[in-house]
Amino acid sequence: MEPLTSKRKVIESKPLNFLERAYLPAILSGLRITGKHFFRKSVTIRYPEQKREFSENFRGMHSLKRDEEGRERCTACGLCALSCPAEAITMIAAERQPGEEHLYREEKYAAVYEINMLRCIFCGLCEEACPKEAIYLDGDIVPSNYLRKDFIYGKDKLVEEPLNQ
């Protein structure tokens, strides 16, 4: 076959000398390297229990915010879903009824708000598009799961906890 590059290097294999053929010295030097690593600081962490510090602009799980009075900020305008390049967000809007003023800030709210976390690429465009400062990707890493349907996060998982609890 023709060489694909000009950088080809011919490796010449010399016959092994006596020490190499003796087996034990090579094993011992290998064990020495292994042993050295026992006493070094480990590079991995035990992930779910231990966590590394995230950078300031880390984008994790979404959360739907509440305002200072504890009302949901989201008004289901659909701009997050429009801007989403992965088309991961869907919502169904509903009209606020009289007496629900303490729950929702505007006269329209998202009755259903779903993000498919398998589709989401965590680009943060929804955060940028939101005119009501309602969605932020300030959460943790999205936990793993066994079923695809469990990755569709509804309002129960996305909306922030109420203030006085």
Place this chain on the structure above:
Amino acid sequence: MKVTIDGISIEVPEGTTILNAARMIGGDIVPPAMCYYSKLEGSGGKCRTCLVKVSKGSEKDPRPMPKLIASCRTTVMDGMEVQNITSPEVIEARRGIVEMLLINHPLDCPICDQAGECHLQDLGYEHGLAKTRYEFDRRKFEKIDIGDKIQLHMTRCILCYRCVFTADQITDHRIHGILNRGDHSEISTYIHAAVDNDFSGNVIDVCPVGALTDKTFRFKNRVWFTKPVDAHRDCDHEKCNGKVTLWYKGEDVIRVTARKDVYGEVEEFICNTCRFDKKKTADWVIEGPRHIANTSVISSNHYETMHPLPVVKSDPKLIEANEEQFERNTRL
């Protein structure tokens, strides 16, 4: 009569307004219009967004007009020269007008059902007016139900009077009108009387903002998530020919409107039965997808046409690979 608009000359019949002459030329030089409606007699002259500069009055009297004039109400003179987008003065004035229109506008576009097809939104976007300098309280009104199908948000109204003209000219008798004067003007019905007329739904279509909205579509979906499809049906009403646009979400027709042209004006008025009651695909004969300008947000994520790269068009291998898409494109 010869008229020159932004350096483009056109022959128009006598009595044509500058705005209509510009529309005959078409393109970017057409002044925007919020209150003028070509299908409604007497409309125009209220919003002032169509202001243009007349730099030469006519062949006989070549003096320029002293002030900017409303192009929808001014008829052309022979040899008239008009500046629209070529005049910085006009652009500046229009900017001011848009800001003025937005003074009392609540800017609740995230809630408003008109968002995405709102002319005031387009104007605000074109003139870069996303913020307001107005610090005082805006006008406040309660929502009013005009009948069970139409809702009036007076806070969003810009008082273009289009709906009043529609009710006067398209329907037999009107019940709503403008109450009070000047700053206090308000579209209303006496004692919230229901507008029950076969053509009353057209006030929704003519409204350039979200003041009059369809209650059957209220908060159902955003217009840019729906799919417009042209359709028609045999309507029993003698004045309605049943040519409409259906707005689909998935399998469901969630809204029916009249077909609107490039200036956002309806081509033909439709009756209330077509608009509010026929919301099943079985009621309609589908003609095909409605063409939406690719500058509109409604066209986002609607892959109506494929624009292949030049290399795809020339390379036979790539043509073969994309055969399916090409086929679908020609079918559409």
